[in-house]
Every structure is written in C-alpha cells, then in structure tokens.
Amino acid sequence: MSDIPAPILDTFNRPFRDLRISVTDRCNFRCTYCMPAEIYGEKYTFLAKKDLLSFEEITRVARISAELGVRKIRLTGGEPLVRQQIETLVAQLAQIDGIDDLAMTTNAYLLPQKADALKAAGLQRITVSLDSLDNDVFRRMNGNRADVSDVLAGLEAAEQAGFAPIKINMVVQRGVNDQSVVDMARFGKERGYIVRFIEYMDVGTLNGWRLDEVVPASEIVQMIHADMPLEPLDSNYHGEVAQRYRYADGPGEIGLITSVTQPFCGSCTRLRLSPEGRMFTCLFGVEGTDLREPLRAGASEAEIAQIMTGMWQQRTDRYSELRSSLTKPREKVEMFHIGG
Ligand code: SAM
Ligand code: SF4
Ligand code: SF4
Numbered sequence: 001m002s003d004i005p006a007p008i009l010d011t012f013n014r015p016f017r018d019l020r021i022s023v024t025d026r027c028n029f030r031c032t033y034c035m036p037a038e039i040y041g042e043k044y045t046f047l048a049k050k051d052l053l054s055f056e057e058i059t060r061v062a063r064i065s066a067e068l069g070v071r072k073i074r075l076t077g078g079e080p081l082v083r084q085q086i087e088t089l090v091a092q093l094a095q096i097d098g099i100d101d102l103a104m105t106t107n108a109y110l111l112p113q114k115a116d117a118l119k120a121a122g123l124q125r126i127t128v129s130l131d132s133l134d135n136d137v138f139r140r141m142n143g144n145r146a147d148v149s150d151v152l153a154g155l156e157a158a159e160q161a162g163f164a165p166i167k168i169n170m171v172v173q174r175g176v177n178d179q180s181v182v183d184m185a186r187f188g189k190e191r192g193y194i195v196r197f198i199e200y201m202d203v204g205t206l207n208g209w210r211l212d213e214v215v216p217a218s219e220i221v222q223m224i225h226a227d228m229p230l231e232p233l234d235s236n237y238h239g240e241v242a243q244r245y246r247y248a249d250g251p252g253e254i255g256l257i258t259s260v261t262q263p264f265c266g267s268c269t270r271l272r273l274s275p276e277g278r279m280f281t282c283l284f285g286v287e288g289t290d291l292r293e294p295l296r297a298g299a300s301e302a303e304i305a306q307i308m309t310g311m312w313q314q315r316t317d318r319y320s321e322l323r324s325s326l327t328k329p330r331e332k333v334e335m336f337h338i339g340g
Helices: 055-067 086-094 111-121 135-141 148-161 178-191 217-227 292-296 301-313 319-338
Strands: 018-022 072-076 101-106 125-129 167-172 194-199 230-233 242-247 253-257 270-273 278-280
Touching: 018 055, 055 086, 055 270, 055 292, 055 301, 072 086, 086 101, 086 111, 111 125, 111 148, 125 148, 135 148, 167 178, 178 194, 178 217, 194 217, 217 230, 217 242, 217 253, 292 301
Parallel strands: 018 072, 018 270, 072 101, 101 125, 125 167, 167 194, 194 253
Antiparallel strands: 230 242, 242 253, 270 278
C-alpha cells in the first residue's frame, strides 16, 4: 500500500486499527466461563458450514479493513484450530498489504499438528490460553476436555515452530483458580512466556458472572509481587490493552487485562467479525451489522468499505466504562441489604 489512509474515527475519536476475526463458533473445550457444557451440549446447534464466511469472504473483509487503516489482525473463535485448513486462511491474510501483525489466540490442543503449517503460512504470533498448571483445576475449568500436558505439548510445538515470544492468557476467577496465579507467573518467568492475567468478564449472559468472582488486577499484582518483585513498564503503543510489569530481578514480564476494574474503552480500536459475517464494534454488542448478505449479493469493494466506515463512524461503545457505573448501584443495594 503506497499511501497510509487517514484513520477512520468513531464518535470518541478512536481510530479503526484492529480486526479480530472469529473463524468458528465451535470449540473442542467447554470452559465454564465461556461455553458451559450444560448449555453447549449435544443438542446445541452450531452454525452450518454454508453460513460461515468462506476464507475468500473473510480475506476480502480483511483486505478492505487494511485499506481503511487496520494494521493488526487476530484470529480467534470458538477455537480457531478446529476450522478445517485454517492455515490456508492464514496464508491468504498474510499476503495483505498493510497488515503488520497477524496473530492467533488458541487453546493449543491442536498445535502439535498445526504449529509448523501456521508458521509456514505466515502467522506471526501465538497466544495460548491456559488457566492453571494444576491439572484438576484446569480440567474443571475446561469442561473435562484436556489435561495441562496437552497444552504444554502445544506450547512446545509452537516454540519448535519458531513462535516467540509466546503469550499465555489466564482468566482469573476467585475461588476457582486464583491460587494458581503465582505458579503461572513463575512458569512464564522460567520459560520466557509473557503471561497475561485477565479479569473475569461478564461477556454473554450464560456464564453466571458475578462481580465477586472477579479478582482485581491490583490484587493479582500484589500476589505475584510478594513472591517475585515487579516493576511497572510503560505501554508499548497507544491502545495496548495490557498493563505491563517486569520482574525486578531479571528478564520476564507479565500483563494484566483490567477490563472490569480499569476499563480501557478510551483506547479500544477493535472491530470484531463473527463467523457468520456480523461485525461488532464492542465485545458486549448485541446485534452487530451483517456483512455476509452484501458480500454474497455482489456488493463492490466501495460499497463494503462504505458499510464498514459508516458503522465505525457511528460507534459509541464503551460498555466496560458504563459497567462500573452500573454495578455501583447494585453494590449499594447489597450494602443496604446487609445493613452497611
Ligand atoms: N478458543 C481460543 C482460546 O481459548 O484461546 C480462542 C477464543 S477464546 C473466547 C479467547 C480468549 O477469551 C481466551 O483467552 C479466553 O480465556 C478468554 N475468555 C473467554 N471468556 C472469558 C470471560 N468470561 N472473561 C475473560 N476472558 C474470557
Ligand atoms: Fe471458549 Fe476458548 Fe475455552 Fe473454547 S477454549 S470454551 S473458545 S475460552
Ligand atoms: Fe472495547 Fe467494548 Fe471492551 Fe470497551 S467494552 S474496551 S468498547 S470491546
């Protein structure tokens, strides 16, 4: 791309910079906080293949996004590695001019089979989700689908394939895996993985989220700091969602994703594409805007670009900032209930 386009700005002057593509609604895990097995069981109907955007359709949306200013693409899901031949999509996305970061978030179960192909196709970075190194805790959290050793094999495969540095996502839930935080930090420090501790979020409506299950990032930092002293780091770039810390006594860093206690909507530059082609300007969006219909009806590049631009320019989302003000009245009610 010869000219860098002027960024498209939303109503809060946030530029359109990142595209997060969910390539499937299916997953081989049933994490209790994401796809609880009681709800996503045998009777649950996932999207039919014809309803998923094809790789060509996804690539077209990604190319138009790059022309509109997007620089980063992340593949996610569901579990991105359960989409057949995902490396073919990676290869197509890697060809797009202007994209300087192509990453994937995965549960790593299929990485031993896929890591080399992903690297060869042009994937640049991998984030692996792992919620505990304690096998019982991990199995309980992933719906009894995998052992810690399966994920470690995936991490090993990713390293062997040449991915570095690898990040690990750990969602911290009070009373479930908060006792695993320090072990995970130590594991990352020893192996050179950047562990990102994620505050448990109220995404969707089916995981029974409760505010008292959120372990605030400040508490996570204290837990680790008591064992392995930490120093704050500056952010790498504007819009980086993780608060970063490094170890005072040597190499290694961690990140905190503070979506609940310190929302970062002000620098949120992400658009999400669902597997069936709906675009969401917020993780907590409700309806989304359908792109599949115009894509399949033969809309031109300019028409698709216009739909995307219009949607971004109207964007007003800041759910996490509003959530703080919404949860306070609820806390007050409880205070009143217990008598203060
Ligand atoms: N299946 C892949 C994986 O688990 O890495 C990619 C999709 S998953 C939805 C992406 C990330 O969202 C994972 O790191 C997962 O732990 C995180 N996540 C899912 N539900 C969450 C919740 N309620 N709160 C915070 N993070 C959550
Ligand atoms: Fe959700 Fe990822 Fe767990 Fe699958 S592996 S249930 S998509 S968090
Ligand atoms: Fe972005 Fe919505 Fe999350 Fe705020 S709540 S950071 S706008 S995705």
